Amino acid sequence: MGIEEKLPSGFLLTTVETAAGWVRKASVFPATFGLACCAIEMMTTGAGRYDMARFGMEVFRGSPRQADLMIVAGRVSQKMAPVLRQVYDQMPNPKWVISMGVCASSGGMFNNYAIVQGVDHIVPVDIYLPGCPPRPEMLLDAILKLHEKIQDSKLGVHREQAAREAEEAARNALPLIEMKGLLR
Numbered sequence: 001m002g003i004e005e006k007l008p009s010g011f012l013l014t015t016v017e018t019a020a021g022w023v024r025k026a027s028v029f030p031a032t033f034g035l036a037c038c039a040i041e042m043m044t045t046g047a048g049r050y051d052m053a054r055f056g057m058e059v060f061r062g063s064p065r066q067a068d069l070m071i072v073a074g075r076v077s078q079k080m081a082p083v084l085r086q087v088y089d090q091m092p093n094p095k096w097v098i099s100m101g102v103c104a105s106s107g108g109m110f111n112n113y114a115i116v117q118g119v120d121h122i123v124p125v126d127i128y129l130p131g132c133p134p135r136p137e138m139l140l141d142a143i144l145k146l147h148e149k150i151q152d153s154k155l156g157v158h159r160e161q162a163a164r165e166a167e168e169a170a171r172n173a174l175p176l177i178e179m180k181g182l183l184r
Contacts, residue, residue: 021151026056031067031091033084036074038101038133045136055143064090075103076116088123094159096150098142099125102132117175124166
């Protein structure tokens with residue numbers, strides 16, 4: 001039972017935005033940025049048991065110029081932050097970021113001067129993946145949620161403006177160490 005049996009007269013009508021979203025979500029190429037123990041779980045996700053290839057993510061790219069998804073796995077030190085930003089800037093648009101693990105998302109148990117308290121202070125993050133370390137199934141679920149987000153994303157000038165606003169908000173975000181209330 002193929003798609004040709006479900007279409008009347010063999011015609012399919014859609015919008016350019018929907019078709020472009022479908023193509024984008026089916027061809028996401030990740031650039032790995034594995035920094036700690038979460039990287040091992042990320043590598044496991046690419047292995048045969050979990051097989052990310054069925055979601056159109058066959059190969060982790062070694063060059064940021066060939067990737068459009070950055071998976072930041074593990075804690076980011078202050079020395080590594082400029083390198084992370086440089087790799088992100090070298091990626092072509094549109095680009096997405098998954099923050100994998102509690103250390104990448106909020107600094108984790110490393111609440112000190114050497115560890116960045118959330119990678120969202122450096123690059124805009126699309127999906128936060130909790131856990132210490134998160135399981136490969138959780139990363140696959142985050143990738144599927146990112147696919148939904150990519151499918152529904154807009155094209156053109158409105159998307160560029162939204163990306164600029166998100167990046168500016170990430171730069172101006174208040175560090176967790178300075179937040180008051182339920183955190184302390």
